[in-house]
Amino acid sequence: MTAPWHSAALALGDDALVLSHRLGEWAGRAPVLEEEVALANIALDLLGQARILLSLVGDEDELAYLRDERSFRNLHLVEQPGGDFAHTIARQLYFSTYQRFLYERLASSDSEFTALAAKAVKEVAYHQDHAEHWTLRLGDGTAESHERMRRACEALWTFTAEMFQPVEGLDAVDFPALEERWLDSVASVLERATLTVPDGPRSRAWTAGAGRQGLHTEPFGRMLAEMQHLHRSHPGASW
Amino acid sequence: MVTGTRTGTGTGTGRREDAAPTALEAELRRVAGRVPDPELPVLTLEELGVLRAVHVSEAGRVQVELTPTYTGCPAIGTMSSDIERALHEHGVPEVTVVTVLAPAWSTDDISAEGRRKLAESGIAPPRPRGTDGAVPLTLSIRCPHCGSAGTELLSRFSSTACKALRRCTACGEPFDHFKEL
Structure with missing residues (x-):
């Protein structure tokens, strides 16, 4: 595990795996059945990405189920608990916009990630579309939905700078340009949703880039315990 | 997650891409192509456009190239084993199904008959x-x-x-x- 692109495969694979698990937590709890199915389908797309990315590095099951917290390279944004539905939508807006622009870039450059990015970017475009429509609906909805969407966008804002820290092995990506594009896109959606761009910091001293180094926030350990418990307790279990 | 398939991560698995299929390859492709899609059984894999190629090596080993509709498509494992079964029944002893990602599948690959x-x-x-x-x-x-x-x-x-x-x-x-x- 020494090639630089291994680090990148882990970073992108862990983002997809962890967010997939967080979205899967909505199964049985979403506001309406259609939305539960939508979130599960988005989770499935992300799981497909994770399987391919992690398989580039090693055995997908071992990497997903037998690594400890410090070995995961995902962003803090994706490991945060789902919160209310507005929090989940705010995260989807932030992350799917980032992932779409990142994969567009990777699809047009020649690397180990080209084929996956070219395929996944078409799916991610639907994730972004889904997040945008819900942001508009909640932001420009009732006083209650507006307030919840505002709170969610502000709460997760502090995790958004980390997405644009350069990732080892993704030299083709101009992260400052990606960040500028992301800010423009998110600001335009928030504006149409009658929301304002949060004015708080987009990182904290101890969080920026920490996820990519294996330093995670407290809820992540509990999530991993649940995600890995079955495989660790019953190695090789299948059904 | 054991599907019996290997995932090609790029263009590497598409060997002999320029060579025209032999009569045997064309025949085996028709057999594999008639397999119904597990989730949309009204369509065959050929009509869905997910069957990319069938290669027969000099030693007589058969390799089928399959592309997923979606990256996380859970039906790919069933498709692979259905293709293996169909080709076994057609008298092919050894079949390998590999998954290829590039070029990415598009709904434009669904045939007119499929639509x-x-x-x-x-x-x-x-x-x-x-x-x-x-x-x-x-x-x-x-x-x-x-x-x-x-x-x-x-x-x-x-x-x-x-x-x-x-x-x-x-x-x-x-x-x-x-x-x-």
């Missing part, structure tokens, strides 16, 4: 994508039951990731729409 069968089974077929444009398309989607162009979106994701759920405002029936990808 007709989708509509006939109550699923509005995908509209042509043409260029790599953004997702939202505004062309109307017709109700597969009554043919009305007045339909509305209920959910962007339906029973599978590849479909959206819509409702006809004329006849009131809900229906799946195969989303453009």
Whole structure:
């Protein structure tokens, strides 16, 4: 595990795996059945990405189920608990916009990630579309939905700078340009949703880039315990 | 997660791409192509456009190249074992099914016959994508039951990731729409 692109495969694979698990937590709890199915389908797309990315590095099951917290390279944004539905939508807006622009870039450059990015970017475009429509609906909805969407966008804002820290092995990506594009896109959606761009910091001293180094926030350990418990307790279990 | 397939991560598995298929390869492709899709059994894998190639090596080993519709498509394992079974029954002793990602599958790969069968089974077929444009398309989607162009979106994701759920405002029936990808 020494090639630089291994680090990148882990970073992108862990983002997809962890967010997939967080979205899967909505199964049985979403506001309406259609939305539960939508979130599960988005989770499935992300799981497909994770399987391919992690398989580039090693055995997908071992990497997903037998690594400890410090070995995961995902962003803090994706490991945060789902919160209310507005929090989940705010995260989807932030992350799917980032992932779409990142994969567009990777699809047009020649690397180990080209084929996956070219395929996944078409799916991610639907994730972004889904997040945008819900942001508009909640932001420009009732006083209650507006307030919840505002709170969610502000709460997760502090995790958004980390997405644009350069990732080892993704030299083709101009992260400052990606960040500028992301800010423009998110600001335009928030504006149409009658929301304002949060004015708080987009990182904290101890969080920026920490996820990519294996330093995670407290809820992540509990999530991993649940995600890995079955495989660790019953190695090789299948059904 | 054991599917009996290997995942090609790029263009590496497409050996002998320039060589025209032999008569045997064409025959085996017809056999593999007749396998029904596990989730949309009205369509064959050939009509769905996911069967990329069948190669026969000099030693007589058969390799089938399959591409997933969606990256996380859970049906790919079933497709692979169904292809293996069909070819075994056709007298091929050794079959390997590999998954290839590039070029990415598109709904434009569904054949005209496949689209007709989708509509006939109550699923509005995908509209042509043409260029790599953004997702939202505004062309109307017709109700597969009554043919009305007045339909509305209920959910962007339906029973599978590849479909959206819509409702006809004329006849009131809900229906799946195969989303453009």
